[in-house]
Amino acid sequence: MANGIAIMTSGGDSAGMNPAIKCAVEYAAQRGHEPFLVYDGLRGLIDDKIVPSTRELVSGIMHRGGTMLRSSRSKRFFDLKFRRQAYENLQRRGIDKLIVIGGDGSFRALNQFYADFGIPFAGIPATIDNDIAGTDYCLGVDTALNIIRQSIDSIRDTASSFSRAFVVEVMGRHCGYLALVSALSCGAEVCLVPEVPYDLDKIGIRLRKEIAEGRGYILAITAEGTKMADYLTRWINDTIGMETRLTVLGHVQRGGSPTVLDRIMAYKFAVAAVDALDAGATNAIMVYRDGTYGSLPIDAVAHQQYKLDPALFRLAGPLAT
Ligand SMILES: Nc1ncnc2c1ncn2[C@@H]1O[C@H](COP(=O)(O)OP(=O)(O)OP(=O)(O)O)[C@@H](O)[C@H]1O
Numbered sequence: 223m224a225n226g227i228a229i230m231t232s233g234g235d236s237a238g239m240n241p242a243i244k245c246a247v248e249y250a251a252q253r254g255h256e257p258f259l260v261y262d263g264l265r266g267l268i269d270d271k272i273v274p275s276t277r278e279l280v281s282g283i284m285h286r287g288g289t290m291l292r293s294s295r296s297k298r299f300f301d302l303k304f305r306r307q308a309y310e311n312l313q314r315r316g317i318d319k320l321i322v323i324g325g326d327g328s329f330r331a332l333n334q335f336y337a338d339f340g341i342p343f344a345g346i347p348a349t350i351d352n353d354i355a356g357t358d359y360c361l362g363v364d365t366a367l368n369i370i371r372q373s374i375d376s377i378r379d380t381a382s383s384f385s386r387a388f389v390v391e392v393m394g395r396h397c398g399y400l401a402l403v404s405a406l407s408c409g410a411e412v413c414l415v416p417e418v419p420y421d422l423d424k425i426g427i428r429l430r431k432e433i434a435e436g437r438g439y440i441l442a443i444t445a446e447g448t449k450m451a452d453y454l455t456r457w458i459n460d461t462i463g464m465e466t467r468l469t470v471l472g473h474v475q476r477g478g479s480p481t482v483l484d485r486i487m488a489y490k491f492a493v494a495a496v497d498a499l500d501a502g503a504t505n506a507i508m509v510y511r512d513g514t515y516g517s518l519p520i521d522a523v524a525h526q527q528y529k530l531d532p533a534l535f536r537l538a539g540p541l542a543t
């Protein structure tokens with residue numbers, strides 16, 4: 223009987239992927255499976271970049287950011303012809319289960335693959351965007367937040383020294399989670415995210431009043447999904463009358479050594495993924511919700527809209543008005 227489990231990473235890399243790879247390999251072997259590694263994500267699945275894993279291959283990776291398996295966004299995987307090629311690569315090696323560490327798009331890809339060829343998979347949520355429905359946490363978020371925190375703390379030093387305003391754009395695709403948590407934890411004055419309506423007139427009245435009372439500098443955080451960074455920079459400069467600079471943090475947010483939280487979460491998710499496959503799950507996503515680990519069927523995750531935590535939503539209001 224085939225007992226190969228292939229482990230892969232897909233979509234945007236995030237810190238915590240490496241600890242998840244290591245744990246999945248080691249735990250799968252302990253449970254009597256033959257672990258394989260897929261390099262280059264879905265592209266590698268198609269192009270047969272699949273090797274049996276050994277302890278050596280996954281040693282010394284715990285502290286490294288990104289993914290040692292590398293990742294990709296593959297147009298070809300949308301095409302059945304290439305998915306069939308991927309299936310044949312797995313079949314030849316006796317691989318009958320997959321663990322995918324990635325985001326919602328990667329889960330949809332593997333769900334399509336399951337519908338085509340019946341290869342069960344378990345998904346481990348890993349994306350700095352924290353935009354996966356059904357889970358409060360995705361691997362990489364804490365590390366990204368710490369990098370953003372460090373950057374904003376540094377920007378505050380120069381903002382206060384020069385009595386300037388700074389607009390800082392953070393990643394997150396359509397999700398405002400990174401921006402909002404960063405704004406709250408860094409004490410920003412303004413935060414614009416796609417999920418929360420904002421009112422520049424009210425923000426203007428508030429900032430002018432604070433400046434009249436002695437405010438010397440301003441920190442404003444925007445989520446990339448608002449596409450407001452350039453406009454807000456000009457608006458603060460011209461309307462509020464404070465010299466303003468823009469910093470787009472960009473891909474620096476995706477790198478860095480995983481934090482303790484990301485390492486521990488990676489282990490929990492990886493063990494849960496192997497256990498879920500052993501228990502007969504066919505397309506389950508590992509989740510962490512209200513302090514509890516569990517799994518959800520793919521439809522409750524990849525085809526649902528992510529919703530911002532209502533408590534965060536309420537805290538965001540004062541920063542957007
Ligand atoms: N319906 C689908 N059918 C086949 N392949 C798909 C499907 N949806 C997504 N994919 C594949 O999954 C890849 C990864 O998805 P995506 O680029 O959205 O990243 P992600 O996994 O959501 O991670 P992140 O959002 O953090 O970058 C896509 O580039 C594409 O190759």
Ligand SMILES: O=P(O)(O)OC[C@H]1O[C@](O)(CO)[C@@H](O)[C@@H]1O
Pocket residue numbers: 234325349350351393394395446476
């Ligand atoms: O790395 P790429 O392909 O430029 O994609 C950037 C996107 O990926 C993410 O970093 C992760 O999904 C988003 O926050 C960002 O919009």
Ligand SMILES: [Mg+2]
Pocket residue numbers: 233325326327349351
């Ligand atoms: Mg995604």
